[in-house]
Amino acid sequence: MCGIVGIVGHSQVAPLIVDALKRLEYRGYDSAGVATIEKGELGRRRAEGKLINLERRLKDEPLDGTIGIGHTRWATHGVPNETNAHPHFSNGVAIVHNGIIENFAELRDELTRDGYKFASQTDTEVVAHLVARELARGLKPVEAAHAALKRLSGAFALAIMFQGDEDLIVGARNGPPLAVGHGDGEMFLGSDAIALAPFTNSITYLEDGDWAVVRREGVTIYDVDGSKVDRKRQQSLSTSFMVDKGNRRHF
Structure with missing residues (x-):
């Protein structure tokens, strides 16, 4: 499984x-890999192998920014190398993804006919190009993400970031779990609550078909039809016993 x-x-x-x-x-x-936005520009660092390799890359080439997405990849489409590592970019769109896009070959052919070039062998890059195409057609970022999500078949969780917007991550779940973490003027996404435990134990779990607009001051969750929904916010108390406090501030 991949981690987001x-x-x-x-x-x-x-x-x-x-x-x-x-x-x-x-x-x-x-x-x-990790991607951030700093002064409106996307930056990315990726590495094959263990996280220590990514840490070394970041030490040599630091990434600034107060918004970002990260990923650990278990290869399903394409060999394990830096080119296939997430995040994937397309014309100002950055994405990380867990799961399998079952109709990726069909979508890849469609996008290739539209002139999109693929740098990787992954199904994930298809989603980045889909979102970028909707932006090129004039949709705003949240609308573009929703339009792209409606084209996908399979089981997936993903997080999308947009160059130029340092207060927006769109998350979506269709199968694999995805949790939203609530902070004080900051928000989080994670494949499970354990990843978010150093930052917050106030968690909202997305349900299948949900997608979320995450900003510093909160989250708005929509169902598969685009209707706003309320999902229960809960205290994930068990994680506080599983993770050392370290230098984090929330417990």
């Missing part, structure tokens, strides 16, 4: 994302 983390925060997020990804190592992985 997203943070819309108020401090440098790259080291926090790597810390959260370490708590997802139990899922197994063969590569890892």
